[in-house]
Amino acid sequence: xxxxxxAKKTAEAEVAQAERTRSGRAYRPNVDIIENKExxxxxxxxxxxSSSSIDVKFENGSLEIHGRVPxxxxxxxxxxxxxxxxxDFYRSFQVSEAIDASRITAEYADGVLTLHLPKIxxxxxxxxxxxxx
Amino acid sequence: MFARLGEGGNPIQxxxxxxxxxxxxxxxxxxPLVGSGLFGSSAFPALNVWEDExxxxxxxxxxxxxxxxxxxxxxxxxxTVKGQRREGDGTDEVYHRRERGTGPFSRVxxxxxxxxxxxxxxxxxxxxxxxxxxxxxAARLRKIQVKCL
Numbered sequence: 001x002x003x004x005x006x007a008k009k010t011a012e013a014e015v016a017q018a019e020r021t022r023s024g025r026a027y028r029p030n031v032d033i034i035e036n037k038e039x040x041x042x043x044x045x046x047x048x049x050s051s052s053s054i055d056v057k058f059e060n061g062s063l064e065i066h067g068r069v070p071x072x073x074x075x076x077x078x079x080x081x082x083x084x085x086x087x088d089f090y091r092s093f094q095v096s097e098a099i100d101a102s103r104i105t106a107e108y109a110d111g112v113l114t115l116h117l118p119k120i121x122x123x124x125x126x127x128x129x130x131x132x133x
Numbered sequence: 134m135f136a137r138l139g140e141g142g143n144p145i146q147x148x149x150x151x152x153x154x155x156x157x158x159x160x161x162x163x164x165p166l167v168g169s170g171l172f173g174s175s176a177f178p179a180l181n182v183w184e185d186e187x188x189x190x191x192x193x194x195x196x197x198x199x200x201x202x203x204x205x206x207x208x209x210x211x212x213t214v215k216g217q218r219r220e221g222d223g224t225d226e227v228y229h230r231r232e233r234g235t236g237p238f239s240r241v242x243x244x245x246x247x248x249x250x251x252x253x254x255x256x257x258x259x260x261x262x263x264x265x266x267x268x269x270x271a272a273r274l275r276k277i278q279v280k281c282l
Contacts, residue, residue: 030232036225045196045233047260072192072261073183080245083179084194111196111260 026090029065029113033093040097040117046089047111048072054108056115058101064092065113098122177238178214178262187273189244189266196260197233203262207250212266215239246272 029044042063046054049067057064067089098120105116178193195203197218206213220235247269254265 030234031230032221032228032233033230034221034223035227035229036223040229043233045194045260047194047196049259073181077183078185079181079183080189081180081182081242083176083181086181110199111194 025085026066026088027085028091029067029089031091035097039119040095040099042093042113042115042117044089044091044113044115045111046108046113048086049089049108049111049113051108054106054113056104056106056113058095058099058104058117061095061099062092063095063115063117064090065115066090067113176240177234178240180214180240180242182242182244184245184268187268189246189248189268191242191264191266193262194260195257195262198257198260198262200255200257203255203257205253205255205264207248207253207266209247209250210244211241212244212248212264213239213241214262248272 029046031045032041032043034041034043042065044065046065046067046069048069050070053068053070055064055066057066069086069088072086095117097117099117100120103118107114178195181192183190191212191214193214195216198216202218203214203216206215215238217237218233218235244266248266249269252267256263
């Protein structure tokens with residue numbers, strides 16, 4: 001999987017490089033990508049998102065995650081310490097593995113998005129029985 | 134008094150905690166003291182702190198944590214947020230990318246005013262931890278009416 005560079009969450013955050021239709025800053029969620037026999041798992045830290053405002057798109061091997069984060073504090077807030085910014089999460093990946101797009105599922109709990117990308121049958125490792133003659 | 138950070142931890146963490154605490158005592162006002170754990174070089178969790186007249190508020194992003202994984206200690210002007218993020222226990226897995234930190238973490242910050250530790254409220258929603266720390270009576274800004282004579 002190749003990953004497009006997007007802003008880091010903390011401190012000197014930059015703006016997402018992938019072009020987006022909405023203006024404003026987007027942060028790059030930290031992810032784990034885990035492969036097992038059945039599927040690829042993409043686990044992304046996206047705190048403060050409500051599950052109804054997460055968009056996941058998978059098209060031509062390109063996976064896009066976008067989570068909208070509502071503003072939590074007013075602009076007049078008197079900050080004493082400000083170590084991270086609050087804003088949308090965005091990240092995209094090129095998935096080289098063959099994925100069954102119709103069976104992709106996603107869940108969101110405790111600020112973590114988990115995507116299940118099932119592999120297509122043909123690419124699952126198969127044990128080939130060898131016949132003794 | 135609460136258990137000091139680093140107790141039972143490794144000596145380097147203990148030393149860091151001690152040094153940061155000394156610095157924190159020295160630097161006026163709000164000084165981040167220590168962050169430790171397996172979350173890389175930057176302190177985890179990152180904190181935003183703000184105030185209004187009666188309260189201090191602290192917010193941290195703690196995705197993947199449940200309330201029972203987090204411990205919050207308040208003593209006078211010291212706020213400690215510590216806990217542990219568990220690792221997945223899957224077998225037969227290959228990690229292609231591993232950016233999400235796991236393991237224990239601990240963060241101590243020094244607050245600019247005394248807070249009423251008995252009335253601290255903590256909420257955790259969608260991986261965002263919010264603390265409301267009422268300022269101690271003595272620390273509240275009081276408006277003094279000036280009488281014209």
